[in-house]
Amino acid sequence: xxxxxxxxxxxxxxxxxxxxxxxxxxxxxxxxxxxxxxxxxxxxxxxxxxxxxxxxxxxxxxxxxxxxxxxxxxxxxxxxxxxxxxxxxxxxxxxxxxxxxxxxxxxxxxxxxxxxxxxxxxxxxxxxxxxxxxxxxxxxxxxxxxxxxxxxxxxxxxxxxxxxxxxxxxxxxxxxxxxxxxxxxxxxxxxxxxxxxxxxxxxxxxxxxxxxxxxxxxxxxxxxxxxxxxxxxxxxxxxxxxxxxxxxxxxxxxxxxxxxxxxxxxxxxxxxxxxxxxxxxxxxxxxxxxxxxxxxxxxxxxxxxxxxxxxxxxxxxxxxxxxxxxxxxxxxxxxxxxxxxxxxxxxxxxxxxxxxxxxxxxxxxxxxxxxxxxxxxxxxxxxxxxxxxxxxxxxxxxxxxxxxxxxxxxxxxxxxxxxxxxxxxxxxxxxxxxxxxxxxxxxxxxxxxxxxxxxxxxxxxxxxxxxxxxxxxxxxxxxxxxxxxxxxxxxxxxxxxxxxxxxxxxxxxxxxxxxxxxxxxxxxxxxxxxxxxxxxxxxxxxxxxxxxxxxxxxxxxxxxxxxxxxxxxxxxxxxxxxxxxxxxxxxxxxxxxxxxxxxxxxxxxxxxxxxxxxxxxxxxxxxxxxxxxxxxxxxxxxxxxxxxxxxxxxxxxxxxxxxxxxxxxxxxxxxxxxxxxxxxxxxxxxxxxxxx
Ligand code: ADP
Ligand code: MG
Numbered sequence: 009x010x011x012x013x014x015x016x017x018x019x020x021x022x023x024x025x026x027x028x029x030x031x032x033x034x035x036x037x038x039x040x041x042x043x044x045x046x047x048x049x050x051x052x053x054x055x056x057x058x059x060x061x062x063x064x065x066x067x068x069x070x071x072x073x074x075x076x077x078x079x080x081x082x083x084x085x086x087x088x089x090x091x092x093x094x095x096x097x098x099x100x101x102x103x104x105x106x107x108x109x110x111x112x113x114x115x116x117x118x119x120x121x122x123x124x125x126x127x128x129x130x131x132x133x134x135x136x137x138x139x140x141x142x143x144x145x146x147x148x149x150x151x152x153x154x155x156x157x158x159x160x161x162x163x164x165x166x167x168x169x170x171x172x173x174x175x176x177x178x179x180x181x182x183x184x185x186x187x188x189x190x191x192x193x194x195x196x197x198x199x200x201x202x203x204x205x206x207x208x209x210x211x212x213x214x215x216x217x218x219x220x221x222x223x224x225x226x227x228x229x230x231x232x233x234x235x236x237x238x239x240x241x242x243x244x245x246x247x248x249x250x251x252x253x254x255x256x257x258x259x260x261x262x263x264x265x266x267x268x269x270x271x272x273x274x275x276x277x278x279x280x281x282x283x284x285x286x287x288x289x290x291x292x293x294x295x296x297x298x299x300x301x302x303x304x305x306x307x308x309x310x311x312x313x314x315x316x317x318x319x320x321x322x323x324x325x326x327x328x329x330x331x332x333x334x335x336x337x338x339x340x341x342x343x344x345x346x347x348x349x350x351x352x353x354x355x356x357x358x359x360x361x362x363x364x365x366x367x368x369x370x371x372x373x374x375x376x377x378x379x380x381x382x383x384x385x386x387x388x389x390x391x392x393x394x395x396x397x398x399x400x401x402x403x404x405x406x407x408x409x410x411x412x413x414x415x416x417x418x419x420x421x422x423x424x425x426x427x428x429x430x431x432x433x434x435x436x437x438x439x440x441x442x443x444x445x446x447x448x449x450x451x452x453x454x455x456x457x458x459x460x461x462x463x464x465x466x467x468x469x470x471x472x473x474x475x476x477x478x479x480x481x482x483x484x485x486x487x488x489x490x491x492x493x494x495x496x497x498x499x500x501x502x503x504x505x506x507x508x509x510x511x512x513x514x515x516x517x518x519x520x521x522x523x524x525x526x527x528x529x530x531x532x533x534x535x536x537x538x539x540x541x542x543x544x545x546x547x548x549x550x551x552x553x554x555x556x557x558x559x560x561x562x563x564x565x566x567x568x569x570x571x572x573x574x575x576x577x578x579x580x581x582x583x584x585x586x587x588x589x590x591x592x593x594x595x596x597x598x599x600x601x602x603x604x605x606x607x608x609x610x611x612x613x614x615x616x617x618x619x620x621x622x623x624x625x626x627x628x629x630x631x632x633x634x635x636x637x638x639x640x641x642x643x644x645x646x647x648x649x650x651x652x653x654x655x656x657x658x659x660x661x662x663x664x665x666x667x668x669x670x671x672x673x674x675x676x677x678x679x680x681x682x683x684x685x686x687x688x689x690x691x692x693x694x695x696x697x698x699x700x
Pocket of ligand 1: 448506512514518
C-alpha cells in the first residue's frame with residue numbers, strides 16, 4: 009500500500025499530495041502501513057480514506073479505487089450504521105465495538121458481516137481533531153461459527169426433549185394399552201406385527217381355555233393356537249388390523265367338543281406416537297346369548313306390530329263409538345215415533361221413519377263391516393284391486409277417524425289401472441298414513457288422497473329402486489308440519505317416532521314400507537318443514553280386469569221359490585231367527601227353526617226335506633255351527649250351508665277356505681243381501697243337480 013500511496017495521483021483527492029500532509033497524519037499513516045493488523049485512516053473535512061495491506065481483504069472489490077476517496081463514499085451502504093461513531097471520533101471520543109453486525113456490499117452482493125473495531129481521534133499539534141484512525145478485524149467467520157454452534161446445541165436440546173417425550177409417551181401408551189386390556193371384563197389381547205401375543209387379560213385367558221382348553225402365553229403366535237380351519241380366518245382378520253383397519257366381525261370359533269360360541273370380534277391397530285403400527289388389539293365378545301335374545305325380540309316385534317294395528321283400530325273405535333251412538337239414536341228414535349204414530353193411527357208417517365231407521369242401520373252396518381275387516385290378521389293375499397274404489401270406500405271411515413277439523417279429499421285418476429295388492433292391508437296402510445297426516449295437522453288442514461298411473465322408465469326405475477314397468481301410485485298429502493331433512497331417512501325404521509311416549513309406536517311407516525316391498529312396490533316421502541308431506545306408495549299394475557263385486561238385487565226383484573223348498577234356520581237369538589224366517593217366507597220358502605245345535609242336528613238327521621241350512625257359528629247344544637254342518641253332511645253330503653258369523657268365529661270356518669257348497673255371510677248383514685245369498689245358494693244347488 010505504501011507503494012500505491014506513493015504512485016497515487018493526489019491532485020483530485022481532498023487530501024492533496026503526501027508531501028503537504030501534516031505531521032500527525034504522516035505519523036499515523038506510517039504506523040498504519042507498518043502494521044499487519046487491518047487499519048485505516050480517514051482525514052480532513054471530507055475524511056479522505058487511507059488503508060493498509062491487511063485492510064484490502066475487508067474492502068473486497070472496493071480496492072483499489074477506495075484509496076483517497078471520501079470515507080462515506082467508500083462505505084455508503086453502511087454509513088447510517090457507522091456515521092454516529094465517526095462523528096464521536098471526530099468530536100474527540102474514542103469508541104470500541106465488538107462484533108458489530110453490518111450488511112456490506114464489497115463483492116458485488118450484499119452480505120452479513122460482523123466487525124470488532126476501535127475508532128480513535130487523531131489530533132493536530134494544537135489539539136484539534138484532524139481525522140480518525142481505525143484498527144479493525146472482521147469477525148464474520150467466528151460469529152457465524154458461534155451461531156452455528158448455538159443452533160446445533162439448541163437442536164440437540166430439542167432432539168433430547170423429543171426423545172425423552174417419546175420415551176415417556178411410549179411408556180404411557182403401553183400403560184394405557186395394558187390398562188385397557190386389563191380393565192375389560194370381556195376378553196382382550198394385543199399382538200405385534202409378527203402375530204405374537206404381547207398382552208392379554210384374565211378374561212381372554214379364561215375364555216380361550218374354555219373354548220380350546222389351552223392357556224395362552226405371552227409370545228404365542230396367536231392365530232396358530234386355533235385349529236387349522238379357524239386359524240387361517242383369524243390370521244386374515246389380524247392382517248387386516250395390522251394394515252390399519254378398524255372393524256368388527258362376527259364369527260364362530262372354539263373347539264366344537266368344548267364350546268364354539270358366536271363371537272363379535274373388534275380389531276383396532278396399536279400405534280406408536282409417530283403413528284407407525286406396532287401391533288393390534290383383538291377384542292372379543294361372546295354374543296351367543298344376544299343372538300338368542302334377538303330371535304325373541306323378533307317375535308316381540310311381531311307382537312308389537314299386531315299391537316300397532318290394534319292401536320289403529322283403537323283410534324277408529326274412538327271416533328266410531330260416537331257416530332254409532334248417533335246412528336242408534338236415529339234408529340231407536342224412529343222406532344219409538346213409529347210406535348207412537350201407529351197408536352195414533354197416523355200410518356202415513358210410518359214410512360218416513362222407517363226410511364230414516366233403515367238408512368241409519370245401513371250406515372252402521374257398513375261401518376262395522378269395515379272395522380271387522382280391518383281387525384282381521386291376514387297374511388298378504390294380493391288380488392286385482394281397484395284402488396280408486398278402495399280409497400273412495402274408505403273416505404267416510406277416514407273422515408270419521410281424523411275428525412271434522414280436517415278436510416279429506418279423494419282424487420282418483422280416470423282409467424286408473426288395477427293394482428295387484430292385498431286390499432285389507434292397503435286399507436290399513438292408507439288409514440295409518442291418514443292418521444300420521446292428522447297428527448301432523450293439530451290445527452286442521454287438508455288430506456288429499458290421490459291415485460295415478462305411473463310408467464317407470466329406465467331412469468325412474470333407478471331413482472325409485474324398482475323393476476321397470478307399470479305401477480299404480482297411491483299418495484296421501486297433508487298440509488301439516490312436514491319433516492326436517494334429518495328425520496326423513498329415519499321414519500321407516502321400526503320404533504322410530506317423534507311423538508310423545510304413549511302416542512306413537514313408530515311402527516306405522518315401517519309396516520307400510522314392509523308391505524309395499526312385499527307387494528313388489530315401493531314407498532317414497534316428499535316433505536318440507538312448514539309445508540306438508542306426501543307419502544306415495546307404488547304398487548305393481550295388474551294386467552287384466554278387476555272382478556266385479558256381485559251386484560245385489562233388491563228383495564222384491566227376486567224370483568219366488570218353487571213349492572216345497574225348505575230352509576232350516578239354527579240360531580240361539582230368537583230375533584235373528586225371526587228375521588230370517590220372515591225373509592224366507594217373503595221369498596216363498598218353508599222355514600224350520602232351531603235354537604241350538606242338538607235340535608238342529610236332530611232335524612238334519614231326520615228325513616225332512618232340507619234345501620239349505622242357515623246357521624249361526626257360535627251355538628249352544630254341544631257343537632258349533634261348523635261341527636253341526638259337518639255332522640249333518642255325513643248323512644246329507646250335498647247339504648248347502650250358509651254360515652252367518654261375527655268376525656271372531658272366522659278361525660272356526662277355516663279362515664275363508666270352506667268346502668264346496670258352504671258359504672259365509674258376515675254379521676251384520678242387510679236383509680236384501682241375505683235374501684240374495686239364500687236364493688243363489690238354493691238355485692246353485694238346483695243347477696248342479698241338473699248338470700248331474
Ligand atoms: P308413529 O306415527 O307411531 O310415530 P310412524 O312410523 O307412523 O310412527 O311415523 C314415524 C315418524 O314419522 C313420526 O313420528 C313422525 O315424526 C314422522 N311422520 C310420519 N308421517 C308424517 C307426516 N305426515 N307429517 C310429518 N311427520 C310425519
Ligand atoms: Mg303413525
